[in-house]
Amino acid sequence: MTIYNLYIFDRIGTCLYYGEWNRKKQSGMPRDEEFKLMYGMLFSIKSFVTRISPTDVKDGFLNFKTSKFRLHLYETASGLKFVLNTDLSVGSVKDVLHEIYRTIYVEYVVKNPECDLTRTIDAELFKQKLEDYVRALPIFASRTDGII
Amino acid sequence: MADDVIFDLLHSEIVAFLHRTTEKDNQDQCINKLESLGFRIGQSIVERFTKESPRFKDDLDIMKFICKEFWSAVFKKQVDNLRTNHQGVYVLQDNKFRFLTQMSSGKQYMEVAPKYLAMSCGVIRGALANIGINSVITAEVSAMPSCKFQIQLQRT
Numbered sequence: 001m002t003i004y005n006l007y008i009f010d011r012i013g014t015c016l017y018y019g020e021w022n023r024k025k026q027s028g029m030p031r032d033e034e035f036k037l038m039y040g041m042l043f044s045i046k047s048f049v050t051r052i053s054p055t056d057v058k059d060g061f062l063n064f065k066t067s068k069f070r071l072h073l074y075e076t077a078s079g080l081k082f083v084l085n086t087d088l089s090v091g092s093v094k095d096v097l098h099e100i101y102r103t104i105y106v107e108y109v110v111k112n113p114e115c116d117l118t119r120t121i122d123a124e125l126f127k128q129k130l131e132d133y134v135r136a137l138p139i140f141a142s143r144t145d146g147i148i
Numbered sequence: 149m150a151d152d153v154i155f156d157l158l159h160s161e162i163v164a165f166l167h168r169t170t171e172k173d174n175q176d177q178c179i180n181k182l183e184s185l186g187f188r189i190g191q192s193i194v195e196r197f198t199k200e201s202p203r204f205k206d207d208l209d210i211m212k213f214i215c216k217e218f219w220s221a222v223f224k225k226q227v228d229n230l231r232t233n234h235q236g237v238y239v240l241q242d243n244k245f246r247f248l249t250q251m252s253s254g255k256q257y258m259e260v261a262p263k264y265l266a267m268s269c270g271v272i273r274g275a276l277a278n279i280g281i282n283s284v285i286t287a288e289v290s291a292m293p294s295c296k297f298q299i300q301l302q303r304t
Contacts, residue, residue: 107250108250111153111156111157111160111250112250112251113159113160113161113163113164113251113264114251114257114260122256123251123252123256123257124252124254124256125250125251125252125253125254125256128253
C-alpha cells in the first residue's frame with residue numbers, strides 16, 4: 001500500500017502544491033508541463049464522465065485505475081482539486097483527501113495571512129503538517145527496498 | 149455564538165488592507181494606525197469585562213488580570229509566562245499566540261510578524277489606559293508562534 005504523489009490545483013488550473021513520496025518513474029517532461037497535462041486531462045475526464053454517464057450522475061468522476069496505479073480526485077465546493085496517486089491496493093481515499101483539505105489546507109493556508117491563495121504554497125508549516133499527516137496514514141507504508 | 153475564525157480572518161484582512169491602501173513611503177505608518185485601532189478596541193473591551201469585578205488592589209493585580217481573564221477572552225488562552233522587575237516593567241510571554249499559530253512554527257515569515265502584533269499591542273494598551281494606567285508596549289518575536297510583550301507602566 002503506497003502513496004506515490006499528490007497534486008493540489010486551484011479553480012483555474014494553477015498547481016498550488018506538488019508532493020512526491022514514492023514516485024518510481026518520472027514523466028520525462030518539465031514539471032509545469034506535467035501540471036498542465038494533469039489538469040487538462042482531469043478537466044476533460046470530468047466533463048466526459050458527466051456527459052456520457054448512462055445513469056444519473058451522483059458524484060461524477062472519483063478515480064481511475066491502470067494496471068499499476070490508481071488516481072483519485074477530490075474536488076471541493078470552491079473548485080480546489082486534490083489529486084492523489086496510489087497503488088492498486090488502496091480503496092477510496094475520499095475521507096483522507098477531505099481531511100487534508102479540512103485540517104491542513106484550510107488551517108495552514110487559508111488562515112495564513114501571508115499565503116496568497118492563487119499562487120503556489122510557500123508556507124513551510126503547511127508542508128510540514130502535510131508530510132507528517134501523509135506519512136502517518138495507514139495506506140502509506142512505504143516499501144523497504146531503499147526507494148524513497 | 150460567533151465563530152472565532154471570523155475575527156482571525158478579519159484581523160488578517162485589516163492588516164493586508166491597510167498595507168495595500170497606503171502609499172509606498174507611508175508603510176511604517178501602518179503599524180501606528182493598527183496600534184491606534186487596537187487602542188480603541190482595548191478601551192471598550194475592558195469596560196465590558198470588568199463590569200462586575202472589584203477594584204484592583206495594585207499593579208501586580210492588574211497584570212494578573214490581563215494575563216488571565218483578559219488574555220483568555222481576547223486570545224483564547226492564558227499568558228504562559230509573566231516576568232517583572234518590580235519597577236513597572238512586565239514581560240508577558242505567550243507561546244502560541246493566536247494570530248501567529250497558523251503562519252509558521254520557526255523562522256519563516258518572521259520579518260512580517262510585527263504587522264500582525266501591532267493591533268494586539270494597541271488592544272492591551274487601550275485596556276490598561278481605561279483601567280487608569282498609561283503604558284508603553286512593545287512586542288518581539290524570536291521563534292514563531294511564541295512572542296513576548298514588554299509592558300512599561302507609567303504611573304504618576
